[in-house]
Every structure is written in structure tokens, then in C-alpha cells.
Amino acid sequence: METAKNRHGLTVLAGPTAVGKGTVSTYIRDHYPHVRLSISATTRAPRPGEEDGVHYFFVTPGRFDELVASGQMLEWAVVHGKNRYGTLRSTVEQAVSDGKAVLLEIDLQGARQVREQMPEANFVFLAPPSWEEMVGRLVGRGTETTDEQQRRLETAKLELAAESEFDHTVINDNVPRAAAELVSLMGLTPTTHP
Template sequence: MSGETSGPGLFVILIGPSGAGKSTLLKAYLSADPTAVRVLSCTTRPPRAGEQDGVDYHFLSDSEFSRRRAAGTFLEYAQVFGRHGYATPREEVLTVVGAGRIAIKDVDVQGASQIRKAMPEAVQVFVAPSTLTEIERRLRDRATESEDAIRRRLAEAERELPYAERCDHRIANDDLGAALAELTAVIASERRRRG
């Protein structure tokens, strides 16, 4: 893959509803391109069992998160369920891209909109299965959510799907191998175009 990854650095964000397979596609891409770097989110939530600072997230206190937000060090940020803050650290992205590498992460539609304003050159890739029925199947297969939570996520997915029209690229994630090949081609094409 080294020939496909040579070129200017890029910040690639994978956007899509819950159950779209963004995280799975991201992990597959990172396995296929060891030069790519997953951008870690900053969060105020406490680490879960087995999570490590600097490996899974950058865990911050509420006061440190607020200080960084006020200083403009985040490309985007959000309060989730009114409790915990999540953000994308600007400097981490700029360092990776400045080194000519791929910085990649998955974000929600709200985060993508903020990143579009802060860093319009970021490559926005909307990822979703072809149907809402497939999203529902994936959410149910996780077996981690209540029926109410699944209904909320499906309603949210319906609201988020139109954002695909604002993205640079769209990938139908019905087959992981095909989606990975398409993402790899998108990144190679963007590097050539910007090179």
C-alpha cells in the first residue's frame, strides 16, 4: 500500500449514523495502512475498564477540557447527553498531516459540520449501509442497547443521512472489503489531486 499512500498529508473523517460501520472501517483502514494515524478524541468521561490515556482517548478533567476549548485547541467539540465532553485536538491533526501522513477518525454529523468550518480541506467521507433496515440489524446485533435507545438511534440516523450530500465522498458500507477498497481509492485519489 505504500505507493498508494505517498503524497501530501490528509485529514480524513468518516461520518455516518450509529451502526454504519465507521469504527469497523476505520480499524480495517488502519490495519491496511500502518502509516495512517488514528486521531484520538479528548474526553471528560472516566476511562472504562481496560482503556488507557493516550491509547484509547485523551482523558481530561472538566476544567482542562474547558480551558482547551476556550483556548481554541479543538477542531470540534460536543457535550454528549449533557454530561461528558468530546473533542478533536487540532494540534494532533496538524502534526500528522504536516508530516505527510493520513490522520483519520470517525465523527458524528455535528462534529463534521464544525470541522468543515474549522478545516475545510479535511476530506469528509460519509459511511452508511444502503438501507435503514441494515442499520437497525447492526444495532440489534450489538445487543448493547435498549429498545428505546435503538429507536432513538434509528430516528437520529434518518436525520443524519441527508448530510451525505454535503460530504466529499460517500461509501455504501454493505461489504467491509469493498468499503475498504473504496476508502483506500478515495484517499489515494485525494492525495494525487492535492499532490
């Protein structure tokens, strides 16, 4: 296994839609309390069970524009041609300067922006075990319309082609195993979780 690029700094996790980035991140939040997850801001509506300030900062398009215009976003992007997502610069920079291991779960566009601004970060691509598995996950979660699912699958094809831009690849074939591998790539000991 490759060693992590940095220890106790920023790790960027990206991958195609429906690969399970949110599931792996939630598992890490619940089982690895020494990892700080960065919470993204988004203009999309909450999905069932999502809470403001826990899963995302849900903001209006106008407020999002203000954050971008004032330089408060480390990265931001329009995802699937519809909603905007972004990361508040201050929360990431403060946690890293405090010596925390920070995990930033974002899309490919955002990962590219972070690489421009923080090239020292550790970039990890979360990949599905297969295309068929990823399609099954997207359709199975039932949170998007058929048109939205098709749009996301078209985006996923482009996202999968970007794997070589990342420092490491983790296959999400089993959430606890993938989470442990990711935590190890962050320079932490995965066995310290409860």
C-alpha cells in the same frame, strides 16, 4: 470512482450512528499502517475492550471544558444529547504538516466544524446498505439500553439526511471493501496493506 480532493492530508469520515465508522477505522488501523487515525477525546465511559489513548482519550467533563476554552479542540460536539466528543487540534495539524494521511472519524456536527476550519479536507460519508441493516447493527451490538438505542435511531435519521454535504459516499456493506475504497479516496493505494 471520484478522485480524492487531497493527497496525504486530512480525510474526515462521518455517518449515522451504528453504520460501522469505528469498525471500518479499526480495520484501517490494523491493515493500513500508513494511515494515521486521529484519536478523539470523549467524556463517555469506555466500552468493553476500549483503551485510553488507543480508541479514545477518555477525559472528565472538567478537562474537556478546559480543552475547549483554551482553543485546543479542532471540533467538538455533544452526541446523542449526552456525551461530548472532540478532536485535539495539535495532533491533526502536526500529522498533516508532516505529510501524513490522517483519518478523522467523527460525528456529523464535528464534520461541519472541521469544514469551517479546514475546508481543504476530504469529507467522506459512510452509509449503511439499508436502514434495516443499520438498525440490526445497533441492536445487535448490545452496548446501549433500549432508550439509548431509540435516541440513536432518531439521531441517525437526521444524520442520513446530511449525506449531500460530503464529497464522497462509501457504502459499508463489507468492511474490507469499504476500507479499501476509503483509503483510495484518501489518495493512497489500498493494495499496499499486508
